[in-house]
Amino acid sequence: RIIENQINEYANADLIITDRLHSMIFSLIAGTKCLAIDNATHKVVGVYNEWLNNFPGLRVMENTNNISYEDILEFLKSRSFPEKKDFRQKFNTLINRIKEDYK
Numbered sequence: 357r358i359i360e361n362q363i364n365e366y367a368n369a370d371l372i373i374t375d376r377l378h379s380m381i382f383s384l385i386a387g388t389k390c391l392a393i394d395n396a397t398h399k400v401v402g403v404y405n406e407w408l409n410n411f412p413g414l415r416v417m418e419n420t421n422n423i424s425y426e427d428i429l430e431f432l433k434s435r436s437f438p439e440k441k442d443f444r445q446k447f448n449t450l451i452n453r454i455k456e457d458y459k
Contacts, residue, residue, distance in 0.1 A: 371432050377403060380414070389413045389430060393420055 366379075375382055375395040379405070381424040383390035389404065391400060404416040415431055417423055451459035 360367075361445075364427075371428070375400065380404075380416075384408070384411060384414060387413075389434075390415070391415045391428065391433065394418045418431075 363382055363386045366382045366388050369383075369386075369388050372379060372383035372388055372390045373393070374383070374390065375393040377399045379390040380390050380400060390413065392400050392404065392414065401416055401418055406415070408414055
């Protein structure tokens, strides 16, 4: 329930701006656009480059000097992100398997 509540918070936002990997992932699960800024660990840009570089609704900046207010507004107005979906549907199989295993 804690994770579900957190994802619901992300789903209620129009845009997530973060330098944390898990916040970037939660925003994608929630269907909320994300502007992610790489940090000292470089996990954000690493995961983006390896797995998420074609994901609509996600932009990763390696340098905060390149971010402008106009860029943020343009990204927010873009319609490239799919409609928000109920993320719980994706986890129903896993939830049912766990429930079966712990009966």
